[in-house]
Structures are given as C-alpha cells and as structure tokens.
Amino acid sequence: MLDSLRARLLLWYALILAMVIVAFAGTVCYLFWRSLVRDIDANLRADAVTIVRALHPAGPDGFDLDLPAQYSDPELVDRTIRMEYAVWNNRGELIDRSDVSIEGPPPVRSTPATAGQWRELSSGGPQGVTILVRRDLDDARSAVLSLGGTVTAAGAAALALSLVGGWFLAGRVLSPIARISRVATAMAAGDLTARIPTDRTENELEQVALALNEGFDQLHRAAERERRFTADASHELRTPLATMCAEVDWALMRDRTPAEYRQTAEICRRAINRMQRIVEGLLLLARGDPASSPFQWLPVTLTAIVRDAVILLTPLATQKGIAIETRLDEVTLRGDADRLTDLVLNLVSNAIEYNKPGGSVRITLWADDTDTHLSVADTGIGIPAEHLPRIFERFYRADESRTRGSGGAGLGLAIAKWIVDAHRGQLECRTSAGQGTEMLVRLPAPDYSSSSSRVTNVSSSVLTARTVSGWLRSTPARARRFIG
C-alpha cells in the first residue's frame, strides 16, 4: 500500500519535473535559434550593402558587379559564409547570380524571410536594381539541434538524479506512516502494548503519532479493565463452583446417610445463591450500556423511593438489631425510578450489613438550589483509608472475610457508582475507622422548564405502577440481591 503511494508520489513528481525540463529546453533552443537568425539577417543586410557597393554602372542600362573574392569565389563561399546572390536590372534581366537555381526577380521585400533551407533578403538597389541575397540555414539548424540534444541529455540526467533523490525523499517522508502502519497492525494482531516511537518532534506526523498513541493507551486501559473484570468475574464464580464440585464429588464417592445428603444439598444451595447474586450483578452492569437498556428519564419523587426502601429493609435491620433514622425532605428529580431504587436499596442495605450490633443507619435527603443530596450514614467499622480509592471497583472488597460471610459479590458499590454516574451525579464516601461510613449522593436538580405541571402525577404513578408493585412481585429475589 505504502510502496504504491511512494511510486505514485514519485510518478507525479517525475511528470512535473519532465514538463519543466522540456519547457526549459524548448525555450532555450527557441531563443538560441532566434539569435542565430538575427545574426544571419544582419549578415544578409551587410551582404546586400556590399553588393550594392560592388555594382558599377556599365553602359546605358548595364552594370558590372565586381565582388570581393570572399563573395565571388564559389569554393571559398561554400567553405565560409555560404551566401548566394542574384542581381536583376530594372527590366528584370539578370545581371549576375552565384547559382543557377536562383530564379527571379523576386518582389522587393526588404525584410529577411525563410524559404526552405534558405534565409533570403530581397532589396532594391540604385536605378531599379533588385538584389537577392540568401544564406544557408543548415548550420544554424544543426547548431540548435545540437544544443537541443545537449540540453535534453542534461535534463534527462537531472530527471534521473532527482528521481533517485525523490525516491529516498518520499521514503523518508512516508517512513512515519510506515511506522504508524506497523504499530497499528501489531495492535490489530492483539499486541496492545505496541506504541509508535515518537522521537523526531519536528515532523508534523509526530502529532498524528502522539494522538494515535493516546488513543492506543486508552484502548489498552479499557482492554486491561475488561480483562481484569473478566478475571475477577471468573474468579468469583469459580469459588462457589469449586465448593459445589467438591461437595458433590464427596457425596457420590460412596453411599451417604440422608442427613449427609441434606447437608450436601444445603451447601450447594448456598453456593448457587452466591453465583446467582454474582450473575445478577454482572447482568445489571452489562446492561449499563444505555443502548441495550435505555433509562426511563421521568420525574421521580426520590423521597418516596427512600421511604419504600426503608420499609423493605426494616425487617433485615431489626434482625440485626439496627435502628434506621430518616430525615427526608420532599425531593423530586428527573431520573430512572428502577435504577434509583436499586441505588437506595444498595446503599441502605450496605449500611445495615456493615454496621455494629445495636448501631444505627441515618438517612438524610435534602435539596438546595442546584443539587439533591442523599446521605446514608452508618455507625459501622468504617473503611480503612487505603481501600477508599478502590471501593467502587467491581469485585473489590475491603475485607474478604466480612463480605464473603455476608455473601456479597463485591458488585454493589460498583453498581451504585454506575447509577449515580448515569444520572450525572457524584457518589462520595466519607469514612473514619471505628466511627462509621457515610455515603453521599449528589444528583443535579432537574430541569422543570418543560413539564413541571406533570411532575407529581407522573412520578407517583411511576412509583406505584412500576417500582412498588415491582418490588412486591420480585421482593425475594430483588431483596436477596441487595440484602445478601
């Protein structure tokens, strides 16, 4: 591909250069020819004058022509000036001529003209005499041809030389493209660490290379994230799978008692629950691609969502001896009711799960001019500072055993973060070890300019029709996902 580009570049270059050389050679030869002809014309005028001077009247209408040897001696003339002449009197009778082939008399023109191989001048002389002088153009022609040949040869040599230079030059210019192409090919083949070397910064193509490298970096990071996610997901799924395999293998080794079989079934059930939670979380995140499952952007009353979530999670809190306190302002915003429900359930169930026995969860919801704020604070053990930057990563656990014991899949906060991001909000975590953790959601206020009158109606209908009845229908599975 690049070689053909190089060849095409060179072809155009050669074509233009050849045209320039031809034009140049043509101009040079033409100018040379003109100067030669001008010289000949000057000589012809001098010849005519010489002949006029050499005419001596003889008799009533006659003339004698007494030319110097360089004009009259045919051999000498042929060797030197190659001039021919003829002279007629006023009656058109030939007085003298140097060659029999000259017919005449011609009309007097007094400017030189070209006739065949000759340049000739016919001029009038004293007493109606007509003089024709002509000089051979062969010498001039061959001189021009010889010059043309020389110029052409030199031009061809220059063309060849510049073609060779052009081939190298084109290669040099195209070499960054070749580098880029090589790296792109390596990337396509799966080597995501390949980068275009960028050392020669004076080149415009370096900017392209830098931009491409930046793109490659992002691609690499995305692929790396994807790879780690896949590895984590498979790791998370393998552990319960291993438990089931080992347990079933053990049960099948020999005959077991009904109690032993029951125990095996229970262990398998627990492993299945965990895998189910992981798969559900993964599906939820996979659906994070808005193209596959668009958000329903409708006005929703967040207060109602929080209240319903608290009602749903109160049994769990009671079971763990944890009190839930709420201070909720009426807040309506534009968002996806199902996703916001997931978010609130997630945060509140986390706050219950990682609390101390006898602790409390405080939920506060308020709005200011620009934002809606939801704070879920627990009195749990807090999250150690070194874990904070990573808690929103999928499968990340601050404490393996703690989360494992409660059966979490390590996806909850990743999902929460994703939901908040999709609402163009911010999710913050403030924590102090031993004192508790506060998850703070900030969502931008909705734009009411379009449909403020419908807000209350739509939001309440959304909540009753979709969200709440949805919870009731799927409470066991849905609640398990967040509670477990």
Added chain:
Amino acid sequence: MRLLVVEDERDLAETLRKVFDEEGFAVDVAFDGEEGLFKITETAYDAVILDLMLPRLDGWRVLASARTARVRVPVLLLTARDSLDDRVRGLNLGADDYVIKPFALPELVARVRALVRRAYDAPFPTLVLGALTIDTAARRVLREGLQVDLTAREYAILELLTHQQGRLVTRSTICEHLYDENTDVLSNVVDVHIAALRRKLGADVIRTRRGEGYMIDA
C-alpha cells in the same frame, strides 16, 4: 497423616475437612491467612492446602513467610487464579503443587498423597515390609496375599512408621500426625493402637524403644 486446609470459603473448607478425614488424614482448618501461617509454623503437618485470596494475609504472603521461616511442609495452592503468571509465581515462591478451582476431588486427594510420598522420600505407592505389603493408595495391608483388617488409626500409625523405616518415631510425633487439633488424646492411646497392630501383624514388626518411641527396622 496430618493436613492443614487454609480456605476462607467455609463451606469448601468443611467439605475438604470431611473428605480428607475419610481418606485417613487428621485435618485442621484455618479460615484466614494469619491463622493459617500460625498453624503452619507451629505444627508439623504432612501437607498444606492453601488458598490464595485470603482475608488478613493473602496466600502468597503466608507461603513466603512459611518458607522464610524454613518450614519444609509440602504446600498445594488451591485457587481460582488460573493465569500462567500466578501459577509460576506460586511455584517459585515455594509451593509444591498448584490446583485450580473448580477441581476434581479424587485428583486433589491423589495430589496431596503424592506430595506426602515425596516429602517422605518414598515414591513407591506400595511399600513392602517382610511378608507385609502396604498399598498406600487403597490404604490396605496384605499379609501373604491376604488382607489384614486394620482400623484407620492403626493403618495411619503403620504407614507413618513405614515411611520413617529405620528411624525412631516418638509417641508425640505419632500423636501429632494422627490427630487433629480438636481431639484430646490420652497418653496411652498410641500404646493401645500399637498393641492392636502387633496382634494383627505379628509381634516382631514394630519394635519398642522403652521411654522413647517406636520404630520399624530397616
């Protein structure tokens, strides 16, 4: 043979405990890395099954610390981490085997047995002792072609003494290899088993070094 299972997934740890218990091992379990490392350094196990993703102290560090402390016990890494890098890293840190979850139970048992054989420098699955043939895979003892009926403990003592053939094995060593941490052992329980073994196999197989322990002559 005494085995330590370090695994934070409790269901899996309990399954492994009962599996290896049935296979004649005395099994201890640790649910996190710190507990695992403590047990590894404090007890003379015949093999350790070690998970990598552990709370408190991950498996890598448990393994590295144990090897730094010159603990020689064979270690089998049992983990969901299947990448080549992880496997190589684990083996280079001093692991003796690497099994990826999920695994086939019979294979895991066979691998642990192989580790124990290697640790005792006894590559042969069948041991011959005069007229006795000990099949360590099936855990059977044949005397002149006829199977001798041994209890699990009796078999375990015989296998231990045979592995250490020609060397003195103290009573406390036998206890350590036969009973897990949750079993209180009466001091004379070993003597009782030895007496039973002599009755079944012949009085001259096991020699008593009074006040020190037992041995089988080379």
